[in-house]
Amino acid sequence: MPLRLTPLLQKRLTPRAQAMIESSLAYFPELDGKSITVGYTRKHLGSATVVYRKGIISQLVIRLKVRKLSYQTIGHELTHLVQGLAGGDRRAASPVRGEHIPSGEKQCDIWTLARDKIFCDDAPTYIRMPRVMRERWPAYAETVRDLCIAAIEKRKSHRLYIRWLEAEIRRLPQRPPEKISPEQLELPFGQG
Secondary structure, rough: OEEOOHHHHHHHHHHHHHHHHHHHHOOOHOOOOOEEEEEOOOOOOOOEEEEEOOEEEEEEEEEEEOOOOHHHHHHHHHHHHHHHOOOOOOOOOOOOOOOOOOOOOHHHOOOOHHHHHHOOOOOOOOOOOOHHHHHHHHHHHHHHHHHHHHHHHHHOOOOOHHHHHHHHHHEEEEEEOOOHHHHHHHHOOOOO
């Protein structure tokens, strides 16, 4: 898959960030054979743009903030490109329908987390969740990913699947821990 790095990104790109971008692309077969321009942004964690010329997709662009870059951010922006590809040729009577990722930021977060565990290294930006979950994301990441996968399945029969997902996520901090660590079993009882 041809990647074109903008000059501004080339100045700031670290070997770690480059490896992260390249390994993330392997999880997006929909982008195989497509040329992607990767640029730098200062304002946001990332952004994505699908450029049309005369109704035809002419360019796929993502911009990333290299500092504190996460797989979640890279995956989120690549998912936006997949969302954009679903629109297809704008000159056609109607875009290609079928199994595609619906447009929207929350939808993008859901499909990114569901795609692979690699994209669970940081909390998603748009899905609503209690602050404690963002602060302790590694403890909740796998469960939230499982809920995202369930939400995608639920979407087939339940129009309000995002509302369902966020309600289930809100309940997570209220549940007792499912696993007890060995350290918890060895805690000394108070001397009486």
